[in-house]
Amino acid sequence: MKLRSLTLTWSLAITLAAVLVPFYWLVIAATHSSQEIFRTPPPLLPGGHLLDNLNSLQENAGFGRVVLNSLGIATVYTLLAGTICTLAGYGFAKFRFRGREPLFGLLMLGLVIPAQVTLVPLFRLMAELQWLDTYQAVLLPNLALPFGIFLMRQSMAAVPDELLDSGRVDGCGELRLFLRVALPPMRPALAALAIFLFLFQWNEFIWPLIVLRSESSLTIPVALASLQGVDDTDYGAILAGTAIAALPMAALFLALQRHFVSGLLAGAVKE
Amino acid sequence: MTRRSIPYLFVLPAVLLFAAFKLYPILASFRLSLYKQSGGVETFAGLDNYARLLDDSLFWTALGNSAVILVVQVPLMLALATGLAVAFNSTLLKGRSLFRLGFFLPMITGLVAYGIIFSVLLNQQYGLVNWLVGSDIPWLTDPLLAKVSLGLALTWHYTGYNAVILLARLQTIPTELYDAAAVDGAGAWRAFRHVTLPGLRPALLLTTVLSTIGTLQLFDEPYVLTGGGPDNATLTIGMYLYQNAFKYFDFGYASAIAYALALLIGALGLLQFKVLGGKS
Numbered sequence: 192m193k194l195r196s197l198t199l200t201w202s203l204a205i206t207l208a209a210v211l212v213p214f215y216w217l218v219i220a221a222t223h224s225s226q227e228i229f230r231t232p233p234p235l236l237p238g239g240h241l242l243d244n245l246n247s248l249q250e251n252a253g254f255g256r257v258v259l260n261s262l263g264i265a266t267v268y269t270l271l272a273g274t275i276c277t278l279a280g281y282g283f284a285k286f287r288f289r290g291r292e293p294l295f296g297l298l299m300l301g302l303v304i305p306a307q308v309t310l311v312p313l314f315r316l317m318a319e320l321q322w323l324d325t326y327q328a329v330l331l332p333n334l335a336l337p338f339g340i341f342l343m344r345q346s347m348a349a350v351p352d353e354l355l356d357s358g359r360v361d362g363c364g365e366l367r368l369f370l371r372v373a374l375p376p377m378r379p380a381l382a383a384l385a386i387f388l389f390l391f392q393w394n395e396f397i398w399p400l401i402v403l404r405s406e407s408s409l410t411i412p413v414a415l416a417s418l419q420g421v422d423d424t425d426y427g428a429i430l431a432g433t434a435i436a437a438l439p440m441a442a443l444f445l446a447l448q449r450h451f452v453s454g455l456l457a458g459a460v461k462e
Numbered sequence: 463m464t465r466r467s468i469p470y471l472f473v474l475p476a477v478l479l480f481a482a483f484k485l486y487p488i489l490a491s492f493r494l495s496l497y498k499q500s501g502g503v504e505t506f507a508g509l510d511n512y513a514r515l516l517d518d519s520l521f522w523t524a525l526g527n528s529a530v531i532l533v534v535q536v537p538l539m540l541a542l543a544t545g546l547a548v549a550f551n552s553t554l555l556k557g558r559s560l561f562r563l564g565f566f567l568p569m570i571t572g573l574v575a576y577g578i579i580f581s582v583l584l585n586q587q588y589g590l591v592n593w594l595v596g597s598d599i600p601w602l603t604d605p606l607l608a609k610v611s612l613g614l615a616l617t618w619h620y621t622g623y624n625a626v627i628l629l630a631r632l633q634t635i636p637t638e639l640y641d642a643a644a645v646d647g648a649g650a651w652r653a654f655r656h657v658t659l660p661g662l663r664p665a666l667l668l669t670t671v672l673s674t675i676g677t678l679q680l681f682d683e684p685y686v687l688t689g690g691g692p693d694n695a696t697l698t699i700g701m702y703l704y705q706n707a708f709k710y711f712d713f714g715y716a717s718a719i720a721y722a723l724a725l726l727i728g729a730l731g732l733l734q735f736k737v738l739g740g741k742s
Contacts, residue, residue: 195554196554196555196556199549199552199554199555200554200555200556200557203546203549203555203561204561207561207564207565210564210565210567210568210618210622211564211567213568213576213579213580213583213618214567214571216579216583216590217579220582228582228588229585229587229588230588231588231593232593233588233589233590233593275475275476275479276476278472278473278475278476279472279473279475279476279477281472282469282470282471282472282473283473286468286469286472287469288466288469288470291469294473294477297477297480297485298476298477298480300484300488301480301484303675303727303728303731304484304488304724305675305678305679305720305723305724305727306679307679307681307700307703307704307720307723308487308488308491308717308720308721308723308724309483309484309487309488309491310487310703310704310707310716310720311487311491311494311707311713311716311717311720312486312487312490312491312494312717313483313487314707314708315490315713316483316486316487331479331482331483332483332484333483334479334483335475335476335477335479335480335483335484337480340476365468369472390570393572394571394572394573394574394575396572396573396574396681396682396685397681397682397704401708411572412572412573412574412575415574415575415578416574416685416686419578419581419686426582429578430578430579430582433575433578433579436572436574436575437571437572437575437576440570440571440572441567441570441571444566444567444570445563448563448566
């Protein structure tokens with residue numbers, strides 16, 4: 192038993208180490224110049240080029256602004272989409288009303304219809320509204336995120352009806368009930384939703400790629416992809432940018448993971 | 463405000479936004495797929511765009527590439543994920559939560575970010591991978607190997623995520639079932655086949671359907687990792703749609719591709735429900 196336990200743990204530890212190599216290597220590469228990254232043998236320890244790489248990012252892509260764009264868009268998105276998904280999840284979970292099932296089914300259509308189907312008409316809509324290259328063009332289309340609504344409906348189902356009803360008997364208004372009775376015990380689910388929404392928007396690529404144009408409005412993934420496209424790509428700089436895109440999210444995730452995985456999966460495999 | 467209107471007020475923002483930015487585009491896309499654009503003029507074309515699809519060898523190449531990933535990479539990844547989930551669930555494993563977390567980490571890395579990381583790691587002349595194996599394997603420039611690389615990147619990214627979904631289901635299988643199997647003299651393998659696998663079925667269905675949808679829509683990874691090359695070996699339907707819409711501005715044709723894609727996803731999803739769904 193002891194031997195089998197050791198074998199299993201060690202073989203999984205070695206696999207995990209291999210899986211984490213790209214993260215380690217990203218940290219290393221971000222601190223080296225392009226020439227150093229591509230020398231033989233490749234660098235395996237941190238170098239002294241991080242500041243040069245960041246300067247190059249700032250000069251060639253206005254990266255400070257790009258990071259602020261990403262932070263701002265993801266934060267505003269998380270707040271708005273979080274509110275909309277939570278309200279809808281509560282409505283669908285805690286009220287019986289005409290058209291509830293068809294409406295919910297319609298929203299869940301968004302889970303199965305590929306996003307690509309909507310790209311062209313959405314692009315034309317944004318062009319007509321003259322919203323190309325604006326933040327609202329990035330934000331609006333995904334605010335009513337079907338997965339978020341689904342997640343919140345699953346979680347809100349746990350709020351006891353008796354609690355809400357006794358509040359109603361006491362003459363408590365519906366909005367107050369929602370804010371004071373339903374929401375407080377939902378903290379873990381809300382945390383999971385917030386992390387999910389933030390990550391989704393932080394990493395989102397194809398839609399911002401389509402609607403954002405000017406260098407000063409780009410988000411991190413779009414800016415990185417455009418840097419990679421040019422001849423004589425500065426890989427030291429790109430990888431430093433990639434580290435900025437990936438590592439804070441990894442840290443955030445590790446800090447909040449307690450809520451995330453369990454909260455996210457609470458509703459995933461029920462049927 | 464009447465009592466009866468209250469629930470509608472809660473769901474109204476979501477429904478309105480959905481109608482404007484999802485439902486309307488879904489319907490408009492179908493209409494567009496029946497039109498041709500030339501010189502800013504739209505003319506009704508019936509099913510011409512769809513007929514053109516059938517004759518378009520690039521479309522079939524893209525479809526074939528997606529099919530290869532679907533048939534080879536997805537089953538391998540789900541088998542790996544099942545193995546991981548069983549290991550995560552085993553009392554023999556020390557530091558379980560640490561492992562669960564570590565294997566989930568790739569999932570939160572953005573698609574562009576990991577595409578860039580892999581493209582440099584797999585660089586033929588200078589990449590870390592070729593230095594480790596002491597060779598100069600053309601990971602991204604040989605048509606077959608480019609598919610392998612794309613598959614590797616996808617597996618790296620999504621296996622831990624699928625393992626966590628499977629694990630959640632695994633934890634709901636009653637331990638009495640395993641005790642009963644042990645009483646009947648079943649070894650580890652037979653217990654896995656007759657208790658674990660049937661118990662996992664709903665979660666396997668979910669992960670299969672999610673992976674199928676993801677594979678058919680694949681865009682970010684090939685865009686960054688291989689640009690669809692070499693020689694269209696990693697061109698996916700998602701990429702081909704993007705090229706037609708936003709490089710050639712052929713919106714009608716791109717919409718026809720989108721609808722073909724949606725139909726395919728719907729058909730495969732139904733098939734998977736029939737085969738894997740069972741009674742539930």
